[in-house]
Amino acid sequence: MPSSRFDVLGLGNAIVDVIAKTDDDFLVAQGLHKGGMTLIGEERAEELYKAMGQTTVVSGGSAANTIIGAAALGCRAAFVGKLKSDELGAIFAHDIRAAKVAFSTGFAPDGTASARCLIFVTPDGQRTMNTFLGACQDLTEADIDEEVVRDSAIVYLEGYLWDPPAAKAAFVKASKIARAAGRKVALTLSDSFCVDRYRDEFLGLVRSGSVHILFANESELHSLYETADFDTAVAALRAENILGVVTRSEKGSIVVTKDEVLAVPAAPVEQVVDTTGAGDLFAAGFLAGVTKGKDYTTCAALGSLAAAEIIQHIGARPQTDLAQLAAQAGFAL
Amino acid sequence: MPSSRFDVLGLGNAIVDVIAKTDDDFLVAQGLHKGGMTLIGEERAEELYKAMGQTTVVSGGSAANTIIGAAALGCRAAFVGKLKSDELGAIFAHDIRAAKVAFSTGFAPDGTASARCLIFVTPDGQRTMNTFLGACQDLTEADIDEEVVRDSAIVYLEGYLWDPPAAKAAFVKASKIARAAGRKVALTLSDSFCVDRYRDEFLGLVRSGSVHILFANESELHSLYETADFDTAVAALRAENILGVVTRSEKGSIVVTKDEVLAVPAAPVEQVVDTTGAGDLFAAGFLAGVTKGKDYTTCAALGSLAAAEIIQHIGARPQTDLAQLAAQAGFAL
Numbered sequence: 149m150p151s152s153r154f155d156v157l158g159l160g161n162a163i164v165d166v167i168a169k170t171d172d173d174f175l176v177a178q179g180l181h182k183g184g185m186t187l188i189g190e191e192r193a194e195e196l197y198k199a200m201g202q203t204t205v206v207s208g209g210s211a212a213n214t215i216i217g218a219a220a221l222g223c224r225a226a227f228v229g230k231l232k233s234d235e236l237g238a239i240f241a242h243d244i245r246a247a248k249v250a251f252s253t254g255f256a257p258d259g260t261a262s263a264r265c266l267i268f269v270t271p272d273g274q275r276t277m278n279t280f281l282g283a284c285q286d287l288t289e290a291d292i293d294e295e296v297v298r299d300s301a302i303v304y305l306e307g308y309l310w311d312p313p314a315a316k317a318a319f320v321k322a323s324k325i326a327r328a329a330g331r332k333v334a335l336t337l338s339d340s341f342c343v344d345r346y347r348d349e350f351l352g353l354v355r356s357g358s359v360h361i362l363f364a365n366e367s368e369l370h371s372l373y374e375t376a377d378f379d380t381a382v383a384a385l386r387a388e389n390i391l392g393v394v395t396r397s398e399k400g401s402i403v404v405t406k407d408e409v410l411a412v413p414a415a416p417v418e419q420v421v422d423t424t425g426a427g428d429l430f431a432a433g434f435l436a437g438v439t440k441g442k443d444y445t446t447c448a449a450l451g452s453l454a455a456a457e458i459i460q461h462i463g464a465r466p467q468t469d470l471a472q473l474a475a476q477a478g479f480a481l
Numbered sequence: 482m483p484s485s486r487f488d489v490l491g492l493g494n495a496i497v498d499v500i501a502k503t504d505d506d507f508l509v510a511q512g513l514h515k516g517g518m519t520l521i522g523e524e525r526a527e528e529l530y531k532a533m534g535q536t537t538v539v540s541g542g543s544a545a546n547t548i549i550g551a552a553a554l555g556c557r558a559a560f561v562g563k564l565k566s567d568e569l570g571a572i573f574a575h576d577i578r579a580a581k582v583a584f585s586t587g588f589a590p591d592g593t594a595s596a597r598c599l600i601f602v603t604p605d606g607q608r609t610m611n612t613f614l615g616a617c618q619d620l621t622e623a624d625i626d627e628e629v630v631r632d633s634a635i636v637y638l639e640g641y642l643w644d645p646p647a648a649k650a651a652f653v654k655a656s657k658i659a660r661a662a663g664r665k666v667a668l669t670l671s672d673s674f675c676v677d678r679y680r681d682e683f684l685g686l687v688r689s690g691s692v693h694i695l696f697a698n699e700s701e702l703h704s705l706y707e708t709a710d711f712d713t714a715v716a717a718l719r720a721e722n723i724l725g726v727v728t729r730s731e732k733g734s735i736v737v738t739k740d741e742v743l744a745v746p747a748a749p750v751e752q753v754v755d756t757t758g759a760g761d762l763f764a765a766g767f768l769a770g771v772t773k774g775k776d777y778t779t780c781a782a783l784g785s786l787a788a789a790e791i792i793q794h795i796g797a798r799p800q801t802d803l804a805q806l807a808a809q810a811g812f813a814l
Binding site for chain 2: 168169197198200201202203204205206207216234235236239242243246247461462463465467
């Protein structure tokens, strides 16, 4: 692979998370689908916000969380995502730059507010997400800087980008430029309901060679191949002849290639507080490993380490120095 | 005491905390006074924000934190504080209402933004605060609802209110109404530098009978009586003939009256993450105890319990159900 300015470029919805603890009764009363991500409009966002308890506000966004984590593990990183010039937008932009990630997407014109995700965390640590996409709807092809894409070893895309209609075009443009430049394209499936919405398109991306690395959790994988049987789903993934990475919560993760299926255990966790960002940070650790030329078992172990950090506190951005954590665990990055 | 609609009414600066982890070198490089609270202007706030790492945004404000904690422990609570109608203002208003605290202060007219406190947390858990007062400067006597003050068993005031010039008048007005109605007035000294700025006025309040309950930590007490000797300071406090409550971090707290000095140990803590709000939540537990007619040892133990919760995570608003925590610890509230 030719040398590059960035190890990884992320493209995703730029979202600020608004997180509150709640109980299962609240989810039922509000008709929320536990563990999933639901798209909501402005009015519903206001209604839900009114009903939610005291909040913690932390920058989020799936691909953004991943890119931040990768940067914390020493990757040279960049991000593309759309904000409005409001207070939440300022918070997101500050936080991603504070993490030393190159971020220069222009603000959306006046209109919809910056995106927010109202996240309800139940006592079991599970999160239920409700996203008002807002300014993310304004991400377009024009936001893709060809030169930056060509200069990034890996372009990382989130499945959620399929939701804002114009963002899909940005996604496809970035993927094409990357492939033409001999770069790797990675995709995370984001959410099983997201896979339900765009199954054929995601499979098309995988089968057309548009995606080289695919991240999924168990339920996303089951949804992708429409099977309840894990082994059947893994066999189907293996047949795609790409690099597949499947996270399985406390059961660890598996790395699937044409040649082998590697199982890697999860990292130890004292107490699960909030699982928001677990998959995102797993991808961060895995990509950091790939970037540093590690074998897949090490990549997955790095992913587990980063995921273990994120689920022990509220919010999907690391609160501990991940590079230090990795060094303490014996990883040479 | 006549019956009342509210157990406790708080009057304070309405502030949103913007918290980042950092190291001691950063504090030195930025000329920040570790452990203290410094007032900053808008330009300095922008400069510091640019320099700070990734943030967690959580509602704060000293008296507000106390009132929220008291409400979580079953007190009927109300709060007065000034915001602007912007996103941070909306966050503060949402969070305090979500905590079931009556809050109806009108928004400040267009102009300065809602207040924010940039908080730097070092690896030892200490916090260094930098407050841009913003809309808090617009709190005036007109914001004091006589009826609400008369209908609150305890009016709780923060020393920080002495900083925005017009707020002092609001403070004095509330205190006068409360006393005339036979209510108790509590004051927290807030910060040793705050005491330095207003020592004579605070002592005047105590000695004129304007304050019945005084909260302080060790350094505030030393500053108040301008002595480095703890016993000398405690003797001076005892001579004031009020109810004095002094917090001493891991050494616990002491309750000082004319008749006795009670020492109460701190509650056990696994790991100190962020000490922001420790004093505020101690006051919350103590006031909840007073409200429920508990003896002072129990009041202080409740304070320690609430303080222990707050220092084990980022931010000064409880993340655990304090009432449940108290029940588990054997308190009957």
